[in-house]
Amino acid sequence: MSDALSYLIKARPEAMTAYFTFLKDTGKYLDPKTRSLISVITKIDSQTERGLRQYLPRAIRDGATPHEVLDAILMAFPTLGLAKIVWAVDILLDMDIPEFRADMLGAEPAWHDLIAWDNVKENDITYVEDCDGRSVFIYRSGDDCRVYDSRCPHQVTDIPHLALAGKKLTCPKHKWAFDVSTGECVEKGTRPLNQFTSRITEGRLQANW
Numbered sequence: 020m021s022d023a024l025s026y027l028i029k030a031r032p033e034a035m036t037a038y039f040t041f042l043k044d045t046g047k048y049l050d051p052k053t054r055s056l057i058s059v060i061t062k063i064d065s066q067t068e069r070g071l072r073q074y075l076p077r078a079i080r081d082g083a084t085p086h087e088v089l090d091a092i093l094m095a096f097p098t099l100g101l102a103k104i105v106w107a108v109d110i111l112l113d114m115d116i117p118e119f120r121a122d123m124l125g126a127e128p129a130w131h132d133l134i135a136w137d138n139v140k141e142n143d144i145t146y147v148e149d150c151d152g153r154s155v156f157i158y159r160s161g162d163d164c165r166v167y168d169s170r171c172p173h174q175v176t177d178i179p180h181l182a183l184a185g186k187k188l189t190c191p192k193h194k195w196a197f198d199v200s201t202g203e204c205v206e207k208g209t210r211p212l213n214q215f216t217s218r219i220t221e222g223r224l225q226a227n228w
């Protein structure tokens with residue numbers, strides 16, 4: 020939430036509570052994906068960069084494919100016009116969301132080879148950089164293994180290996196912090212790290228995305 024909204028919530032709590040109740044109520048008959056797509060369009064129309072950076076990944080999380088997001092943006096052309104669409108696509112490119120890269124558009128989920136299972140450290144975190152366009156953090160405890168996307172669940176920042184201190188991973192952008200042994204967000208934020216399904220095949224750890 021922006022500093023301005025936080026300020027207004029403190030300064031005018033009744034009015035702002037009514038405003039947020041109104042916003043929540045307006046979408047109650049829509050499924051989450053449709054709500055997120057409409058939010059993406061409204062952020063583009065008002066040219067709210069911060070909101071757009073937040074709602075683009077949310078739309079994907081709520082089940083929209085990159086092509087559906089692009090369709091929604093293009094369908095809104097009569098009201099947005101080309102300049103706002105180009106503004107939005109520039110931000111989208113800057114975010115470098117893997118699913119939106121031209122060579123990954125429309126790709127079906129597939130297994131990706133990460134690392135030899137014997138090289139995954141016990142009770143520790145292993146970082147694998149740039150595996151088929153993504154980096155991941157791996158936590159292994161015995162035979163239990165969790166593979167997490169290095170992209171922050173807040174605004175898709177690619178969290179670097181250097182941001183890891185013990186098992187705590189802190190996103191450099193807005194300081195959401197995560198416990199990599201569970202994936203849970205432990206400071207500031209509200210959502211856990213995105214976890215990929217994983218498997219061990221012929222001594223290799225693989226993940227599906």
Ligand code: FES
Binds near residue numbers: 172174175191192
């Ligand atoms: S992008 Fe905002 S905390 Fe990571």
